[in-house]
Amino acid sequence: xxxxxxxxxxxxxxxxxxxxxxxxxxxxxxxxxxxxxxxxxxxxxxxxxxxxxxxxxxxxxxxxxxxxxxxxxxxxxxxxxxxxxxxxxxxx
Amino acid sequence: xxxxxxxxxxxxxxxxxxxxxxxxxxxxxxxxxxxxxxxxxxxxxxxxxxxxxxxxxxxxxxxxxxxxxxxxxxxxxxxxxxxxxxxxxxxxxxxxxxxxxxxxxxxxxxxxxxxxxxxxxxxxxxxxxxxxxxxxxxxxxxxxxxxxxxxxxxxxxxxxxxxxxxxxxxxxxxxxxxxxxxxxxxxxxxxxxxxxxxxxxxxxxxxxxxxxxxxxxxxxxxxxxxxxxxxxxxxxxxxxxxxxxxxxxxxxxxxxxxxxxxxxxxxxxxxxxxxxxxxxxxxxxxxxxxxxxxxxxxxxxxxxxxxxxxxxxxxxxxxxxxxxxxxx
Numbered sequence: 001x002x003x004x005x006x007x008x009x010x011x012x013x014x015x016x017x018x019x020x021x022x023x024x025x026x027x028x029x030x031x032x033x034x035x036x037x038x039x040x041x042x043x044x045x046x047x048x049x050x051x052x053x054x055x056x057x058x059x060x061x062x063x064x065x066x067x068x069x070x071x072x073x074x075x076x077x078x079x080x081x082x083x084x085x086x087x088x089x090x091x092x
Numbered sequence: 093x094x095x096x097x098x099x100x101x102x103x104x105x106x107x108x109x110x111x112x113x114x115x116x117x118x119x120x121x122x123x124x125x126x127x128x129x130x131x132x133x134x135x136x137x138x139x140x141x142x143x144x145x146x147x148x149x150x151x152x153x154x155x156x157x158x159x160x161x162x163x164x165x166x167x168x169x170x171x172x173x174x175x176x177x178x179x180x181x182x183x184x185x186x187x188x189x190x191x192x193x194x195x196x197x198x199x200x201x202x203x204x205x206x207x208x209x210x211x212x213x214x215x216x217x218x219x220x221x222x223x224x225x226x227x228x229x230x231x232x233x234x235x236x237x238x239x240x241x242x243x244x245x246x247x248x249x250x251x252x253x254x255x256x257x258x259x260x261x262x263x264x265x266x267x268x269x270x271x272x273x274x275x276x277x278x279x280x281x282x283x284x285x286x287x288x289x290x291x292x293x294x295x296x297x298x299x300x301x302x303x304x305x306x307x308x309x310x311x312x313x314x315x316x317x318x319x320x321x322x323x324x325x326x327x328x329x330x331x332x333x334x335x336x337x338x339x340x341x342x343x344x345x346x347x348x349x350x351x352x353x354x355x356x357x358x359x360x361x362x363x364x365x366x367x368x369x370x371x372x373x374x375x376x377x378x379x380x381x382x383x384x385x386x387x388x389x390x391x392x393x394x395x396x397x398x399x400x401x402x403x404x405x406x407x408x409x410x411x412x413x414x415x416x417x418x419x420x
Contacts, residue, residue: 003094010101017105020128021112029124037154040131044138044146050094055314056143058307059134062150062320065300066327069155070127072289072334077162 002050009043030074037067096203098139106132117172123161130157143315144232147307151323156408159330163415226389228312236317237393241376244396245361247319248403252358255407258414264347265338265417293335300328308401312390318397322404329405330412338416345409353406360399364392 013036020032044060109129116122130153137146201208218235226234236244308321333341345353365376373380378392 006098010098013105017109017128020125021108023121026118026120029121033124033127036128036131040135043135047098047139051141053141053143056138058315059138059143059147059150061303062147062307062324063134063154065296065303066151066155066324066331068292069327069331069334070158072293072331073155073159073162074124075286075289076334077166080166 002046006043006046006050009039009046013039013043030071034071037063041067095139099136102132102136102139106136119165119168119170119172123158123165126161127158144317147315147320148323151320151327155327156323156330160411160415163412167418225386227386228390230312230314233311233317233393237396238378238389241396244400245376248358248361248400251407252354252403255354255410258411262414262418264350264410264414265342290335293331297328297332300324300331304328308397311397312393318400319404322401323408325401325405326408326412329409333412333416338413342413347413350406350410353402354410357399357401357403357406360402361396364395
């Protein structure tokens, strides 16, 4: 059962990666990275149960706690760019 | 078997992501893909049972490296400049290196081969002797802090040197005067009018700090230690700086204190070595720290891990502030 869950998460990771690679807009990529981070947390949790090493859940906890800092930094980055020159918010 | 399938799958995704980073003309896209690269790397370490390394990659890669790369991006143009130089030479060199590396992999033992040299040399000795000599469950911490304490001291010095290098190039705001300069003092937080990040951030910061302390002091029993704890602590302070402004963050941990943290951690580590020498042992031989050699080892590891954590946190925060102050 854990194996099936792990495989499902891996497939979702592939989908997120495709979105991150193809874009087209910058916000698609931000969202894809965020989704990828969440899937990594899930994958680590499931794999630690699959291997019976539940003490490794600390890692998933670390990700869950600090994963969104990067997204906040992206948000701040765009806000500051928008204020300095307004026409750059739309990527590629 | 499952491990191999997972690893191959994750490594394939890793290669695709790496190609995406190379192909991306927009540097912001490259930064985002680098984030995915780091996540995949950590997952791969985890699948291979290297939880301590995975935790380091998680602590640095999940938050801090993206933040630092974005800080650097604030100082550069957004698009990669088209290089006019001839590329065929670079292509030939890369192709040759690839062939050499691929050739070298044929010499490598298979994954998990019990006859591999790495399982024949010192590793069995570490596994066998750690319960007797150091008596902590996490052998990685024993190897890192005690058996190979010199290496770890060297790594801390490398981190410190990297921090010194960045500060020489960019400068730490307000490090010379007593208080931060006025231009950072304007409270330039772009997130101050976003309620959700603010509330969530304020709620989460204490837990991140608590988790950093847990990782710091639980390193003997589970995955963790000074490097990871320092990075998580720095992540918490960076989050504080993002939602409350750099000025507030610099009042909590002043630039002077940051510099003391950078040097002080490495100094603490080195002075443990000097203390052991003064007590009649070898440099970083913790046996002499306590009448019971096992307790001495444990004390030594706790103190040097603390030194590592302080230096790593100080260096990461100093680099962040240096970039952030320049970005405006």
